[in-house]
Amino acid sequence: MSYTTVFDVTQSGYRQWWFAAFGLIFVAVGFALPYLIRIGLLRKPPRWMEVWFRPFFLGFAILWTVVSFAGTASDYFGLAADLRRNRCEVVEGVVEQFDPMPYTGHRDESFVVADHRFHYSDYEVTAGFNQSTSHGGPIRDGLRVRIHCIGNRIAKLEVANSP
Known part of the structure; x- marks a missing residue:
C-alpha cells in the first residue's frame, strides 16, 4: 500500500518560534521604559517602582523568552532527531x-x-x-x-x- x-x-521546520518570540515584545518594552518616561509617553512612577519594576519586568521577560525558546527548540530538534534516527x-x-x-x-x-x-x-x-x-x-x-x-x-x- x-x-x-x-x-x-x-520538513515542517521550527513552527513554534512565535511562542518564544512573543517574549521579545516585553523585552523591548522593558528596555524602552526609561525612554518612554523621558519623552512623556508614560508618567514618572514612584521611586520604589523605578527601582524595582523595570528590573523585575525585564528580568521576567528575558527569562520567559529564554526558557520558552529552549523548551520549544528542544522539543522540535529532539523530535526531528528521533525521526531521522528511526527511534520512533x-x-x-x-x-x-x-x-x-x-x-x-x-x-x-x-x-x-x-x-x-x-x-x-x-x-x-x-x-x-x-x-x-x-x-x-x-x-x-x-x-x-x-x-x-x-x-x-x-x-x-x-x-x-x-x-
Missing part, C-alpha cells in the same frame, strides 16, 4: 474512535490506531502534528494511516492513497 506524507517534523515507533492501521476537537477548542482531538491512542490540539505548542479536523486536518474515522511517534507525539503522519 502506498502512502502520502501529510506531516513530517523534519511506527503505528499502522485504521483510525477508530475518532473524537474531533470543536472549532473553538476546549477539548483535544483524539483517535485510536492499532490500540494506540493519540490526542492533540491546535492550541498546544508542540513540534508534533497537531492540526485538528476543524482547522483543516486530515484525520477522520476509517482513514488508513501510518504514524511515526514517540509516545503520543506524532513525528510523521502518512495517509494511505486510495486504491
